[in-house]
Amino acid sequence: MSPLHAAVPLPNGGVLAFADLPQLGRGHFIGALLAEVADGARIAAYFAAPTGSILELFAILARDQRGDLAVLRTEIGRDFPALAGRCPELQLFEREIAEQYGCVPIGHPWFKPVRFHPNWSGRDAWGRGERPLPAVQDFYRVEGGEVHEVAVGPVHAGVIEPGHFRFQCHGEQVMHLEIALGYQHRDIERLLLGGPRPATPHQVETVAGDTSIGHASAWSQTIEALSGCAAPPRAATLRLVALELERLANHVGDIGALAGDVGFLPTAAFCGRLRGDYLNATAMLCGNRFGRGLVRPGGVTADLGAGQLATLREHLTPVARDTRGAMELFFETPSVLARLEGAGRVGAEDARAVGLVGVAARASSLARDVRRHHPLGAYRSAAVEIATEWGGDVFARAAVRRREIEGSLALVQSALADLPPGPLQVPVGELRPHALAVTLTEGWRGEIVHAVLTDAAGRFARYKIVDPSFRNWAGLALALRGEQISDFPLCNKSFNLSYCGFDL
Amino acid sequence: MLKIIRERLRQGHRTGRFPAEEPVLPERFRGAPRIEPGRCGDSCRGCVDSCPFGAIELTAAGPRLDLGLCIFCGDCAAACPHGALSFSRDYRLAARRREELLAGAAGHQLAEALTGEMRRLFGRSLKLRQVSAGGCNACEADLNVLNTLVFDLARFGIQFVASPRHADGLLVTGPVTENMRYALLDSYAALPAPKLVIASGACAIAGGPFRGSPECHDGIGDLLPVDLYIPGCPPHPYTALDGLLRLLGRR
Numbered sequence: 001m002s003p004l005h006a007a008v009p010l011p012n013g014g015v016l017a018f019a020d021l022p023q024l025g026r027g028h029f030i031g032a033l034l035a036e037v038a039d040g041a042r043i044a045a046y047f048a049a050p051t052g053s054i055l056e057l058f059a060i061l062a063r064d065q066r067g068d069l070a071v072l073r074t075e076i077g078r079d080f081p082a083l084a085g086r087c088p089e090l091q092l093f094e095r096e097i098a099e100q101y102g103c104v105p106i107g108h109p110w111f112k113p114v115r116f117h118p119n120w121s122g123r124d125a126w127g128r129g130e131r132p133l134p135a136v137q138d139f140y141r142v143e144g145g146e147v148h149e150v151a152v153g154p155v156h157a158g159v160i161e162p163g164h165f166r167f168q169c170h171g172e173q174v175m176h177l178e179i180a181l182g183y184q185h186r187d188i189e190r191l192l193l194g195g196p197r198p199a200t201p202h203q204v205e206t207v208a209g210d211t212s213i214g215h216a217s218a219w220s221q222t223i224e225a226l227s228g229c230a231a232p233p234r235a236a237t238l239r240l241v242a243l244e245l246e247r248l249a250n251h252v253g254d255i256g257a258l259a260g261d262v263g264f265l266p267t268a269a270f271c272g273r274l275r276g277d278y279l280n281a282t283a284m285l286c287g288n289r290f291g292r293g294l295v296r297p298g299g300v301t302a303d304l305g306a307g308q309l310a311t312l313r314e315h316l317t318p319v320a321r322d323t324r325g326a327m328e329l330f331f332e333t334p335s336v337l338a339r340l341e342g343a344g345r346v347g348a349e350d351a352r353a354v355g356l357v358g359v360a361a362r363a364s365s366l367a368r369d370v371r372r373h374h375p376l377g378a379y380r381s382a383a384v385e386i387a388t389e390w391g392g393d394v395f396a397r398a399a400v401r402r403r404e405i406e407g408s409l410a411l412v413q414s415a416l417a418d419l420p421p422g423p424l425q426v427p428v429g430e431l432r433p434h435a436l437a438v439t440l441t442e443g444w445r446g447e448i449v450h451a452v453l454t455d456a457a458g459r460f461a462r463y464k465i466v467d468p469s470f471r472n473w474a475g476l477a478l479a480l481r482g483e484q485i486s487d488f489p490l491c492n493k494s495f496n497l498s499y500c501g502f503d504l
Numbered sequence: 505m506l507k508i509i510r511e512r513l514r515q516g517h518r519t520g521r522f523p524a525e526e527p528v529l530p531e532r533f534r535g536a537p538r539i540e541p542g543r544c545g546d547s548c549r550g551c552v553d554s555c556p557f558g559a560i561e562l563t564a565a566g567p568r569l570d571l572g573l574c575i576f577c578g579d580c581a582a583a584c585p586h587g588a589l590s591f592s593r594d595y596r597l598a599a600r601r602r603e604e605l606l607a608g609a610a611g612h613q614l615a616e617a618l619t620g621e622m623r624r625l626f627g628r629s630l631k632l633r634q635v636s637a638g639g640c641n642a643c644e645a646d647l648n649v650l651n652t653l654v655f656d657l658a659r660f661g662i663q664f665v666a667s668p669r670h671a672d673g674l675l676v677t678g679p680v681t682e683n684m685r686y687a688l689l690d691s692y693a694a695l696p697a698p699k700l701v702i703a704s705g706a707c708a709i710a711g712g713p714f715r716g717s718p719e720c721h722d723g724i725g726d727l728l729p730v731d732l733y734i735p736g737c738p739p740h741p742y743t744a745l746d747g748l749l750r751l752l753g754r755r
Contacts, residue, residue, distance in 0.1 A: 116683060117719060134683040154687045157666035159634045159648050161641055162684055183683045184638050187719040198556035202575060202713040209642025209738065266508050272652035273518050280530065287532030290642050292737065293577050302532065325511045332507070500640050 006032035007070035012374035029074035046093035049462035082108035089355025115182035161499035184503035208501035214443030223297035235299030236377035249278035270326035299425035340395035344479035344491035358446015363396035370442035431458035467501030534591035541566020554583030575737035598747025617753030633671035639678030673700030
């Protein structure tokens with residue numbers, strides 16, 4: 001059998017009986033995985049899970065051009081061969097597996113902890129006896145008389161999340177940046193085990209609080225796959241509205257933050273207010289600015305009556321106009337563009353190698369957008385243009401956001417103009433036992449992956465979450481190579497990644 | 505330049521008139537609970553059983569909701585068949601003591617102002633150092649909103665500062681993950697005395713959605729002495745602002 005036929009295809013939002021997923025021999029698994037990657041597939045998730053008395057390794061591949069996913073499965077023991085050298089986008093996944101289950105990826109080129117938590121199996125992959133302390137690891141160091149090291153964090157200067165950054169600098173120039181996270185680690189994947197429980201949706205919504213709709217959508221669609229139902233059309237459309245409002249709030253906020261960092265105060269001030277106007281639009285829909293409680297398996301919990309619909313549309317019209325005004329000023333001011341262009345460049349080759357997703361990937365010319373390649377719900381019939389840019393720099397990441405703001409405004413307006421009638425919820429039945437369900441959702445930062453394995457009773461035996469920030473912090477580290485350290489805040493804001501989404 | 509002025513004129517003056525004028529919050533906003541025990545059904549436990557975080561207790565005086573455990577999801581109001589528990593649009597929630605977050609039929613005890621020397625020192629100028637100790641970043645996002653021109657926090661003499669050495673108080677968000685415990689305690693130690701501690705959001709008060717996680721401490725608890733609790737998941741910016749102004753005796 002050709003290695004390309006070993007992987008089991010799965011549509012996004014699909015479900016597979018465990019019995020229909022053959023366990024491959026290790027060599028066969030590796031051959032199939034590398035063949036798929038060589039054929040254009042990328043890694044959506046790569047995780048270990050205990051099945052019965054053994055530990056198994058699962059690879060979820062996204063085949064964007066074919067519009068489907070593919071799954072591979074093999075057994076692993078106390079160690080497994082690292083593929084990071086041949087497929088660099090696996091490097092962080094392999095370290096995560098080692099940290100969670102204590103199995104060592106043999107031959108890993110950058111074998112360091114990810115979140116600094118005690119091992120789940122009681123067997124530490126690094127042989128540490130005590131509970132690990134965050135950011136206690138061997139950092140890459142550059143030696144030399146004029147080389148100095150700058151350490152920042154975990155507590156930063158603003159109202160932001162904690163993380164540790166270690167720069168190797170020659171004068172102002174950054175030669176290498178290493179990022180150590182894990183401070184926000186709440187152990188979410190293990191909190192979800194044995195679920196779903198009443199607290200589960202609230203824990204999923206707070207994986208990354210600024211992406212509540214994104215994660216709640218991924219969760220709900222995964223549960224719907226496992227129970228064999230689908231959100232009715234009206235609910236699917238309201239989910240689209242909520243997800244695009246989330247994108248709008250964050251993209252507008254990010255442009256404002258970039259404006260603030262380059263000292264262009266008009267757009268900074270306008271966007272700070274406008275971001276709130278989009279959050280308030282979400283609150284008009286469900287009562288919470290972050291969309292908490294709106295998206296649930298089976299549909300949504302809040303409707304828009306005719307009056308509320310009209311009020312929401314009236315609210316958004318001037319907000320859209322003011323957003324465009326703020327964007328125009330920003331992108332038409334030469335002194336702003338001079339600060340953005342060429343800063344923090346990540347080339348397409350590097351972006352592909354480390355497996356960037358979302359805004360950061362599209363800014364480096366990679367056409368990756370789940371809404372287009374693997375659409376679910378109302379996105380199946382929505383016109384989504386993939387906004388790509390060529391530069392891979394701060395400007396490109398800003399420009400992608402500007403174009404996506406336009407795209408999201410159009411999506412929201414057309415969805416609200418033509419909200420399908422019908423129910424908001426369908427009943428959700430029992431979850432299928434011994435099954436694997438996978439859902440990809442394009443959150444505002446990028447691809448969110450939820451992959452769930454159920455046990456004999458249909459409870460969660462493994463709930464794997466891949467937040468886009470898990471993929472993209474590596475992009476920020478690459479963007480800083482050769483940059484001035486004083487441009488770190490600007491580069492950082494152009495990615496605006498989540499610490500808690502990474503830390504789980 | 506002319507374009508900037510034109511856009512500025514078009515977008516207009518946007519700073520709110522709070523606290524002189526009350527804010528208008530969305531119709532569906534869930535603020536302070538409204539508990540009407542008279543409407544409760546006999547031996548009905550709908551609200552108690554529906555709460556994912558055990559925030560509701562049945563007492564002789566009817567249901568009692570712990571605003572520290574509550575994430576304002578509204579599951580209890582939806583589960584109540586008698587309309588005895590609902591959420592109002594009242595955004596004022598902050599309290600000074602943990603036990604004052606217990607809300608019954610008469611509501612709960614809103615925060616009282618600092619007194620004496622603390623009021624004299626901080627009443628007109630309060631510098632805060634914020635520390636995220638876990639959580640989901642929504643609390644941080646809605647605190648940052650206070651610095652936008654809509655709220656313009658600085659007009660009240662309140663400011664978030666970069667160093668704990670420059671701060672009068674620590675504003676903590678998140679359930680205090682084990683991985684952030686040392687950094688939180690170090691930050692507190694770096695503050696010059698006298699100092700305040702503010703627990704903002706359900707996580708910092710009692711662990712929020714992550715209550716019970718082996719990697720979290722269920723909020724600040726006994727790690728630090730807390731002077732102000734701001735409930736919410738996350739607290740609405742007006743809830744946080746109201747709490748801060750009450751603490752300073754400005755409301």
